[in-house]
Amino acid sequence: MLLPSSPSLLMPPGMGFTWLISSCLFFFSLLEFLLPSFISQRRPHRTQATWKAFARALNLFALGILLQGGYFHGVTSLTFGVDIQRIRWLGILQRISIGYIVAALCEIWLPAPRWKELGFVKSYYWQWFVAVILLALYSGLLYGLYVPDWQFDVSASTSSLPPIGGGDIYMVNCSVRGDLGPACNSAGMIDRYILGLDHLYRKPVYRNLKGCNMSAKGQVSDSSPSWCHAPFDPEGILSSITAAVSCIIGLQYGHVLAHLQDHKGRLYNWMCFSLSFLALGLFLALIGIPLNKSLYTVSYMLLTSAASGLTFIALYFLVDVHVTGV
Template identity: 25%
Template structure:
């Protein structure tokens, strides 16, 4: 698309930068408050980050596949991109720094952030190139209501279903019985099998925003604000019956996060594309190589955690943090935050370097 919508690029970049900031504290024992996830129900600013990225994936699907003839090559490109994302995620999950460089099969975690992005992108893109907007809306509604019905009313092992972190939680039950030891924790996985279905709806809601942005409507900002506000109201009302929960990716969570995504995107769109105010160039650079920068940050962070620098088996990450950032005159939370900001700044520089040299690595 020749006439790119700057707000989308900036929003994507901001989301990736926040993902890096959240994922790289100096120590997980002292994370700066706003960068913590909710314990279970409810949400914090950090809980918005991943659904924001899936939302913008949906918006980008509209820009990529609108007005293009759908052929076998289209399906091939969608499939290959999805498999690349899943493969990168599995690589991160299996990688170790010492020989033989990969974990034993029984220790590998199958789900993950990149794996979910790959699956969600594949399903959403296939739906978009085959359905009109009315059928897409109907599909999203069916997913959200169907997931609620399944989670609320299907009994598990003879017990009434629950939304708590318990054996008779349907999403947890499915993950335990299908994934077994290949999970993040032994009682739930935040990127589990069943909860990936409503994550598809998060991406689909981004499609509807993309359609608005590409339309000839004059008051796009107003439409985005109205849509976002509606999602927020419905999501918070639904929270009474189906609690907002990131780990379970509940239907109320889908709506509330999409609501905030629309409001933030509307604000950025008004500033950059309506008022033509120069804003967020650094984020635009990060958005241009979003997956590349995210993968690199994850790979290096994992490597720093695996490299041991002394006889006490202190990791390179811990050594750097304790040597440079831990001081008596500041709290551990502030030290942890400063480490995360340093890491984030480095990857912003990487993104800037790639952008200025017109290096765009497509996954």
């Protein structure tokens, strides 16, 4: 997350603008912690600001489709081109655009009392309320949806692997509810119904599991379970909900930066946020909500948000406090 060291670069003197800073930070690696932060203005005309936010989100979404949708497949062969029937609709840039527009709409339209009187949490309680609603929706869909048995046709899917036993159809037996495994989770079912199997990620990380018997050449053994051959999108519809919540959390860090001018106050509030998310994420992991990157579970979202906040605190202290000494 790269932010100007001088507060005047964020809030120009004489301009009554509140700046939206949403940190879309998703994964454990430092590179993924430092995904782009979006800084936009909350202008007096909310409708105009909304249109501009949607324009930015659509531009980023379109860029994601261009870069990750399959436009550059077959560069060294005669298959080069765009295959609309198998284009990947969701990817990391599309997820960032979804999180950005959710955080932007919260900042533009939800009322916020004076933070000096109530503090940051109470002042932006409507934004926290939206985050809680999104987490409840995610949990309800993840654990409440019934996943029936499903099948897919290898010859019509994105997989180029030979079918098991000479057949064309893979059958996956589920008939469960609340399963978080790679075969029968509701996140995959939602993506298959809405996006279509051919528009999902072709090489999911699930194939690296021991049960799939992945060869050194990246081929899945014929004796592997049927779900090992199926596409799965880790940046799917359901996991984008919790990713949007992480952007709302990043927005709260931006509020601290915009409203407080002293380093001590900023570091104190950021540390309170980060340690709270860390404790809650560890608690959820201990009671049985696993850290699952592909499903972007609530515990995973809280722990990565905490790690992102602590990383940002360290960088802010080194650059703005220690080096500049301002």
